[in-house]
Amino acid sequence: MYRNGQQFYGGDGLVKKGVENTIRNISRLGRIGMKETDKEIISMMIGR
Numbered sequence: 001m002y003r004n005g006q007q008f009y010g011g012d013g014l015v016k017k018g019v020e021n022t023i024r025n026i027s028r029l030g031r032i033g034m035k036e037t038d039k040e041i042i043s044m045m046i047g048r
Helices: 019-033 035-045
Strands: none
Touching: 019 035
16 A cells, blocks of 8 residues: 555554554454454354
8 A cells, every 4th residue: 555655544444543552453353343253153163
């Protein structure tokens, strides 16, 4: 993206001002947001 003159700015979706804040958002997505997805994947894998 950057090579094409495009980039994300703080406030664009999960991107926040400061890399630490962006990482915090991504971590939250993986930790909290994916819990139900993980359960569904396991259910599909074991045939429930």
